[in-house]
Amino acid sequence: MRYIHTDGGRPRYFYSDISVLNSSQIQILHHIFRHVNIPANAKWKQNGVTIAGGNGDGNTVDQLSSPYGLFVDDDQTVVIADYRNHRIVQWKNGNTTNGQVVAGDKVKGSGLHQLNFPTDVLIDNETDSLIICDYVNRRVVRWSRRSGTTKGEILINNINCYGLSMDEQRYLYVSDDGKHEVRRYQLGEKNGTLVVGGNGQGDGLNQLNEPTYLFVDRQQTVYVSDGNNIRVMKWNTGAKEGIVVAGGQGEGSALTHLYRPLGLFVDALGTLYVADHGNDRVMRWPQGDTKQGAVIVGGNGYGAEANQFSNPWGLSFDRHGNLYVADTNNNRVQRFSIE
Template sequence: MFSLLVTIPANAKWAQNGVTVAGDNGYRGATNKLNWPRSLFVDDDQTVIIADYRNHRIMQWKNGDTTNGQVVAGGNGVGNGLNQLSNPTDVLIDKETDSVIICDRRNGRVVRWSRRSGITQGEILIDNIDCFGLAMEEQRYLYVSDVGKHEVRQYKLGEKNDTFVAGGNGQGDGLHQLNWPTYLFVDRDHSVYVSDYNNHRVMKWVEGAKEDIVVAGGQGQGNALTQLNYPQGIFVDTLGTLYVAESGNHRVMRWTQGDKKQGTVIAGGNGTGANQFNYLRGMSFDRHGNLYVVDADARKEQTIDDFNDTSTTSTRSISSIQMVIEIFYHF
């Protein structure tokens, strides 16, 4: 995630019924559909960029247009060509080059695609990496999580050298270890936040530190306010408040700076209502403090392995599956 500077008041509240801004027309490959989207990026003008995982493409939805999206990368079938993607898991906008940077997970690479008209293929920025999440700061340092090596590394765009940031000491739950690091966020102090998925916690790496700090969860897997259950998308506002999307608990949590003991639920639950989530993945905020989430109303029809991309489909009809991006308005 790019470090958007968003200030959200400590007493902020959000509408408890979400409004669909993309998807919600079943699934598969049409431009008004999504197929197991993973993450999203919200631009200053509220344009939403979506990693459309099983359609092997990146979609762009303009503010106010809830009918059809635009393919801005991939969309040429699954493959490893420069005009193709294979299960993208994260995306961000590089405004300096008017391009999108993508974690092209199954191809083991990070790629960049220009959003300018007439561009039909991308360029490889990083290869031979089991990437999952991305973040970038204003000095154009790119942070990438590697779920295979359980680590996060920093890259300077335009240079080949990389720097170790977090994890990298084998799979584990120590303060110097990670266990399937997925999504990232970097704040204006250059601190890096990591969704430590299988450890059910969020870790913070401070520049120059030898080990990470637990800033949310870390009390085992569960649904108490002191716990997390498979954290995924994360966001940090200018006050240092951390927001976490939990796929296991179907909720978005808020953890205020300095309070490591417990968080509060700001949205979500377990069910099919407009105020509940079923298969929560990515999340973000726009500059107005509105909350955006990636959700799939398909929990009863399919069980999905996040990392091995396998599914078990029940005998029930899957025509009711809805892959959606929802907005919860701040007031």
């Protein structure tokens, strides 16, 4: 079952991306922000502030069209996979008026200067570049962040790439929602090493059903959004099967359920933050409690008010602990300030 986004209504299928937080530092992909502490009982303001988009569905520099995965750099620059605009856009901290196109052309395509429904993006500071899941083109591409860059280069071909992550050794992890697996690559490597799944499509603990976004922590533990199984899985290094850390009980709106989990975030205490996409809320699940979570923002129905979402998608945090959410059907990114 593939993701389908309908122009006139709500998306039919939903997926997630993942980040991990240390109690004394936030780690978003391979960035480490020191001296940041998010307590287990932290609270965020319930009204979000629009920091990107929010001006309707469109392709001008002040608009987004279905933002998917996002990445917050250490200077609070937000980089967004602008899915239906076939581009990556960058919004600098303090400038909520206009973004800047940093990858992709004006139209979708398969040229090296083009993207075709990108789903995820990360920043590799070592090479000052963007690494992008170019989903419909079935490839992973890299674009330099240097001024004047007009095309990317192909890193991996022939892969149903949906989500990306990079560990501290700069190994790249890629989810393949066609093969129901996650592979690890050295940059420049084409085949990779299987690290999660690979046992066919299914709901067993050694299986995935269209994995999407993912994150790898400092111990190379892989967290995976297991889309069609309505659960979040954790695979320890070298494990032959995963552990269900949220969901897995079918779709629902009770605090014991998820309805298509999206953005994920796990802190050093094991607390899990989940963008519960179909329920239009973000939830927190304490470590060891896979039965029930608590709503931290949203949960006020499907809508466009400051305290509402219309299918939240990507999740990330800045170095201050503020929460960023890609509010997909509202074509905006919302920031919720930590209290």
